[in-house]
Amino acid sequence: MLRTRLCDVLGVELPVIGAPYGPYEQVELAAAVCGAGALGSLGTAVRPLADLRRQWARMRELTDRPFAVNHTLRPLNEEAFRATLEERPAAISFHLGVPGDLVARAHDAGIRWIQQVMDVRQAEQAVRAGADVIVAQGGEAGGQGGEVATMVLVPQVVDIAGDIPVVAAGGIADGRGLAAALALGAQGVALGTRLLASVEMNIAEEWKHRIVAAEARDTIKLAHSDRFMPPFSRPDAYGFPRSLRTPFLEEAEEHPERVRPDEAAPRIVEAMLGGRGHEFLPFTGQSAALVHDILPAAEIVRGIVEEAETVLRRAADACTRGAPR
The missing domain is CATH 3.20.20.70 (Aldolase class I)
Structure with missing residues (x-):
């Protein structure tokens, strides 16, 4: 090996x-x-x-x-x-x-x-x-x-x-x-x-099957993730998520001003801990195409x-x- x-x-x-x-x-x-x-x-x-x-x-x-x-x-x-x-x-x-x-x-x-x-x-x-x-x-x-x-x-x-x-x-x-x-x-x-x-x-099996079916361009880099992701602890930290598309993400990217951080962030965390994170933020890389x-x-x-x-x-x-x- x-x-x-x-x-x-x-x-x-x-x-x-x-x-x-x-x-x-x-x-x-x-x-x-x-x-x-x-x-x-x-x-x-x-x-x-x-x-x-x-x-x-x-x-x-x-x-x-x-x-x-x-x-x-x-x-x-x-x-x-x-x-x-x-x-x-x-x-x-x-x-x-x-x-x-x-x-x-x-x-x-x-x-x-x-x-x-x-x-x-x-x-x-x-x-x-x-x-x-x-x-x-x-x-x-x-x-x-x-x-x-x-x-x-x-x-x-x-x-x-x-x-x-x-x-x-x-x-x-x-x-x-x-x-x-x-x-x-x-x-x-x-x-x-x-x-x-x-x-x-x-x-969720739905998330897995979406990965199998996805092409590289089905994943998107999220420019406005600060509207719904937890804050960084230190000033020099950074990162932008890549995910499969969801209605929530498409709305957040097209109209970020409509996303209220005080509402969206806790809702996403609750969904992740409850096994429903893929409904909002199914992190996935471009290698899904492979x-x-x-x-x-x-x-x-x-x-x-x-x-x-x-x-x-x-x-x-x-x-x-x-x-x-």
């Missing part, structure tokens, strides 16, 4: 990270990703601490393999972060800003830090902060992200990162994407949209790695056959 230095840093067998999904129930998915030999992740956004503790305990029951707990600056829940440090997962992943002070606290607790970045400036900050892994997330990605394309961002981050393993994210849903990421200098990939359409992911079925997570992860190995062998053979004698 394909192995890179990322595997050694994170203590996993395969160079794949399963993305976290904010407030959604994702323990079974994360455990299945870990069981496949990759790194599973759990989100924390807007979840009460009691729910998070229950999820972490369930995760420990399902797997003894390394996993990550994710936090963001939209907003940062300090109580949940402190509890994560006490829980001591293998890694904390972070997005929407590079908080050097939190990196130091995680390292003091013996926890690896996976920093997701959306541009070169953030990559430089991540290096200075001492991140153990840097995820270069392209604008194709679902959820909250930036605008620079994965193909452009990854090699820039690789050049900046030095010995820190770089992981490519955004637009990756098959082995060709993993092979391309390795060719760009990355040490692995993070899968988001592809694993949303997995058997274990606990979201997703054609709903499969068990382990089959997805292993299939992507096996396909990447085949693609890399074929590319090497093609270069050998084409070389002058």
